[in-house]
Amino acid sequence: MRNESWPLEPVLVLGAGPVGQTTALLLARWGVPSIVLDRRPARDLAGSKAICQQRDVLDVWEAVGAGRRIAAEGVTWTTARTFHRDAELFSYEFAEPGTPVFPPFVNLSQTRTEEILDERIAAEPLVDLRWGHEVTDIDQDAAGVTARLAGGRTLRGSYLVVCAGARSDELRRLLGVTFEGESFDDRFLICDIRAELPGWATERRFYFDPAWNPGRQVLIHPCPGSTFRIDWQVAAGYELEAEVESGALDARIRRIIGDRDYEIVWKSVYRFHSRVADRMRRGRVLIAGDAAHLVSPFGARGLNSGVGDAENAAWKLAYVGHGWAPEELLETYHDERHAAALENIAVTTATMDFLVPADETRARRRTEVLERAATDQDARASVDSGRLAEPFWYVDSPLTTPDPRRPFAGRPPRGEAPPAGPGVLVPDAPVVLPGTGPTRIRALARDGFLLLAGAGFGPTVAVRVLKLAEIDPEGALTAALGARPEEAWLIRPDAHIAAVLTDPADLPAALARARGSLEWSPFAAGTD
Structure with missing residues (x-):
C-alpha cells in the first residue's frame, strides 16, 4: 500500500x-x-445479530487481513432450501464466477x-x-x-x-x-440454540407455514459450535417473557428439534423496517x-x-x-x-410482501402459488423466501463507461451472477504477477486503478497496466471475463469494472470518468 x-x-x-x-x-x-x-x-458482545457474511x-x-479468519471460524454453507409445510419446494446452490477464494456464504x-x-x-x-x-x-x-x-x-x-x-x-x-x-407490524423471534442437529449444519432452511408455526414462517441458519439461529415470524402482540414463563418457548423449540438436549444461547424479538x-x-x-x-x-x-x-x-x-x-x-x-x-x-x-400479504386477496394468491409450486416448476419462480445478498452492479453509475457489446441484461436468476462487464464486480481468479509470483486479481485491483490490457494497449502514466496474457498464463481470468484479445479492462479500486475498451484513445476519457472528473487529468500520484 x-x-x-x-x-x-x-x-x-x-x-x-x-x-x-x-x-x-x-x-x-x-x-x-x-x-x-x-x-x-x-x-x-451479546447475541449473534447479523450472522450471514457473503463471499464478496x-x-x-x-483486504484488511480479516477475511480468511472470519471464513475459517464460521460455518460454510452453499445450499438454500425452501419448504412449504413439510414438503421441499426447491433448493439452489450459488454460481461461482471465476475461481473465488471464499465460499458463497459463511455464518459467524x-x-x-x-x-x-x-x-x-x-x-x-x-x-x-x-x-x-x-x-x-x-x-x-x-x-x-x-x-x-x-x-x-x-x-x-x-x-x-x-x-x-x-x-x-x-x-x-x-x-x-x-x-x-415503513415498519412491519409482525414481530420476529430469534433464538440461538446449541443442539446436535445432524444434516442441518451446511444449509439454510426456510419454511412457509410449517406445522410448528402455522400461518407464518421460520428461518433456520447453522452457526459455529453446533449452534443454530432460528427466526420465527410471530404476531404483533407477541411477548417473549410470558412465553418463557409459561413453558411455551420450550415447546416451540422442541417442535422443530424434537426431544433432544438444547441450550438457549441468546434470544430476542425484533420488528422489521x-x-x-x-x-x-x-x-x-x-x-x-x-x-x-x-x-x-x-x-x-x-x-x-x-x-x-x-x-x-x-x-x-x-x-x-x-x-x-x-x-x-x-x-x-x-x-x-x-x-x-x-x-x-x-x-x-418484495420478499416481505410475499411473507406478510397485505390483504386476504394476496394471502390467497400466495397460498395458491405455494401449493402449485410443489409440482409446478414455473410456480416456484414466484415463491419468494428471500433473494440472498449479492454485490450491487454499478451499471448506471456516472463512473461507468457503457459498452454496447456487453449490455447489462438485468437482475440474474437467484443464486447466479451477471456476466462480466462495465459496472460488475470483477470475477476473482488466480494470476501471476511478474517478479512477485501468484496472487489474485481482486487483491491487485484493490491497490488502485488497474488496466488489464489486451493487444494494442501499452504503458501509460495514468494507470497501472498489466498485460492480461502475461498475468493469466492458465487463462482462468480471461475465461471468467470472457475477454477478447483486443480488449482492455479498466478496474476500479473497489474491484468493479469501470470500462471495457478496444481503442487506446478511449482510455483517458474512461479513466477520467471513473475518477469523477469531466475532464481528463493524468493524476500521476497514486497510479503506480
Missing part, C-alpha cells in the same frame, strides 16, 4: 460496529488516519466478527478507536467537519462517515436527511450502513450492503483527500450506494 502522508485532518467515523470498523481499516490501507467514536462504554464481503475483509456471529476486526484495529496505528464518545452536534465548512461531544468537547476531522446504526435519528436530523419508509435516507452525502459527511438504510433480514442484505458502503466511501475519500481525484467523486458515493440501497429495498420489500 501507499505510504504518502495524508495532508488533512483525520477522517472521523461515528460508530464502531462492523461498518465503522471496516471503513476505518480500509481508510488505513490508503494511508488515511481515522478516529472512530462510539457512544457505548465498551463493545457489546469476506473478500473485502481479506456479528459479535465474533467485531472481535476479529477489533484485533485488526489494535494492530493498525492509523486507527484511533474511542469508546464513550457521544456526538451531539455536527458542523462543517469548506476545510473540514467539527463534531461536538457530550460534555462540550469538540473534535475536528477532514471528513465524517456516519456508521452509527439504525438509531441515528438525531444525527440524520442534524444533517437534514429524511428516513422515509424498510427505510432509506434521501441523501447519503451531505458535503463532507457520508452516511453508511443501517444509519442510511434498513431492510428486512431475509436475504442477509443489511450488514453485507453496509460493508459495500464502507468500501465505496473509503477509496473515494482517500482519492479526494490525497488529491488523486476531484471533489466531485464524493457525490458518486451517494449516486452508487443510494442506488444499491434502493435495490435492496425493492428486493426485500
Whole structure:
C-alpha cells in the first residue's frame, strides 16, 4: 500500500460496529488516519445479530487481513432450501464466477466478527478507536467537519462517515436527511440454540407455514459450535417473557428439534423496517450502513450492503483527500450506494410482501402459488423466501463507461451472477504477477486503478497496466471475463469494472470518468 502522508485532518467515523470498523481499516490501507467514536462504554458482545457474511464481503475483509479468519471460524454453507409445510419446494446452490477464494456464504456471529476486526484495529496505528464518545452536534465548512461531544468537547476531522446504526435519528436530523419508509407490524423471534442437529449444519432452511408455526414462517441458519439461529415470524402482540414463563418457548423449540438436549444461547424479538435516507452525502459527511438504510433480514442484505458502503466511501475519500481525484467523486458515493440501497429495498420489500400479504386477496394468491409450486416448476419462480445478498452492479453509475457489446441484461436468476462487464464486480481468479509470483486479481485491483490490457494497449502514466496474457498464463481470468484479445479492462479500486475498451484513445476519457472528473487529468500520484 501507499505510504504518502495524508495532508488533512483525520477522517472521523461515528460508530464502531462492523461498518465503522471496516471503513476505518480500509481508510488505513490508503494511508488515511481515522478516529472512530462510539457512544457505548465498551463493545457489546451479546447475541449473534447479523450472522450471514457473503463471499464478496469476506473478500473485502481479506483486504484488511480479516477475511480468511472470519471464513475459517464460521460455518460454510452453499445450499438454500425452501419448504412449504413439510414438503421441499426447491433448493439452489450459488454460481461461482471465476475461481473465488471464499465460499458463497459463511455464518459467524456479528459479535465474533467485531472481535476479529477489533484485533485488526489494535494492530493498525492509523486507527484511533474511542469508546464513550457521544456526538451531539455536527458542523462543517469548506476545510473540514467539527463534531461536538457530550460534555462540550469538540473534535475536528477532514471528513465524517456516519456508521452509527439504525438509531441515528438525531444525527440524520442534524444533517437534514429524511428516513422515509415503513415498519412491519409482525414481530420476529430469534433464538440461538446449541443442539446436535445432524444434516442441518451446511444449509439454510426456510419454511412457509410449517406445522410448528402455522400461518407464518421460520428461518433456520447453522452457526459455529453446533449452534443454530432460528427466526420465527410471530404476531404483533407477541411477548417473549410470558412465553418463557409459561413453558411455551420450550415447546416451540422442541417442535422443530424434537426431544433432544438444547441450550438457549441468546434470544430476542425484533420488528422489521424498510427505510432509506434521501441523501447519503451531505458535503463532507457520508452516511453508511443501517444509519442510511434498513431492510428486512431475509436475504442477509443489511450488514453485507453496509460493508459495500464502507468500501465505496473509503477509496473515494482517500482519492479526494490525497488529491488523486476531484471533489466531485464524493457525490458518486451517494449516486452508487443510494442506488444499491434502493435495490435492496425493492428486493426485500418484495420478499416481505410475499411473507406478510397485505390483504386476504394476496394471502390467497400466495397460498395458491405455494401449493402449485410443489409440482409446478414455473410456480416456484414466484415463491419468494428471500433473494440472498449479492454485490450491487454499478451499471448506471456516472463512473461507468457503457459498452454496447456487453449490455447489462438485468437482475440474474437467484443464486447466479451477471456476466462480466462495465459496472460488475470483477470475477476473482488466480494470476501471476511478474517478479512477485501468484496472487489474485481482486487483491491487485484493490491497490488502485488497474488496466488489464489486451493487444494494442501499452504503458501509460495514468494507470497501472498489466498485460492480461502475461498475468493469466492458465487463462482462468480471461475465461471468467470472457475477454477478447483486443480488449482492455479498466478496474476500479473497489474491484468493479469501470470500462471495457478496444481503442487506446478511449482510455483517458474512461479513466477520467471513473475518477469523477469531466475532464481528463493524468493524476500521476497514486497510479503506480
